[in-house]
Amino acid sequence: MENDLPIDHPRYESLKHRHLIVDGMKKNIVANAGMIAHGRGETFDYLLGEKTHEFSINACKAAAAYLYLAKNPIFSINGNVTMLSGKDIVQLCREKKIPIEINIFYRSKKRIEAIKSHLTNFNPFVLFGYDENHLVEIENLKSDRRIVDKRGIAVADVVFVPLEDGDRAEILKENGKTIITVDLNPLSRTAKMSDVTIIDNIVRVVPLISKYISEMNDRIATEIIREYNNNEIIQKALNEISKGFLNKFSH
Ligand code: PTJ
DSSP: OTTOOOTTOTTHHHHHHHHHHHHHHHTTSSOHHHHHHHHHHHHHHHHTTTSOOHHHHHHHHHHHHHHHHOSSEEEEEOHHHHHHHHHHHHHHHHHHTOOEEEOOSSOOHHHHHHHHHHHHTTOOSOEESOOGGGEEEOTTOOSGGGEEETTTGGGOSEEEOTTOOSHHHHHHHHTTOEEEEEOSOTTSHHHHHSSEEEOSOHHHHHHHHHHHHHTOOHHHHHHHHHHOOHHHHHHHHHHHHHHHHHHHHHO
8 A cells, every 4th residue: 555656646756765665675675764865865855955966966977987987886775765765876887897795784694685686686796795705794893784795895096885874985985985975964974085976765776877977988087087076066056955944934
């Protein structure tokens, strides 16, 4: 019944994503706290008009440039991202030959298995993060996100970490990696410390990154990275959110 959404409902897309998260929780893919994280994302998305802004396009282009030039890129994927964008990420990573690593905050064997089995349906190029024989720990990190694959995040130079909770991104950056995040909240710790912060909904971001990587060459990618200013992107998103408040109030 929950999934019986009338297609002409004014909030159809938003409800569809919400129900995906609920389904994911029932399947052990999404952590209980993932529902709260989704709600926080929805709030910011609402204020941003649930659309992709120019600051997001510019950040997506920078992300594509970093991923294109990377020697060892990796896509880190958690429960929420698996449900919202798992299929699109698997497709992008298969086309661009980028490995995916399951790395979750609320780690349990049951959840790792559930996420693995969901992603395997879409035929990933390479999937890391579940085989005990290849797992190592990142130093100075207390959460379960310290458990990474020695063939994946441990050796990656560019790490795509959407819907991150901050602790790991900081340490990865200290370890010299380039961090790309997707976070609708421009004030989050991850948003502020990442090299590239895409302030947009993950469901709109993945197809854009895929398109922009296809348009890259060495010269274009180098130029984009040279001109990119992440602080400016965050500032523009904050301005847009402030406008969002005023617009909603005046109508
Ligand atoms: O699957 P696990 O165990 O790794 O847990 C994943 C969650 C998301 C529960 C965990 O990483 C967490 O608690 O994250 P936070 O600290 O709530 O941060 C998630 C951020 O993602 C928040 O700032 C939200 O605004 C943002 N967010 C939520 N949904 C979306 C989003 N950003 C982009 N697109 C979304 N759809």
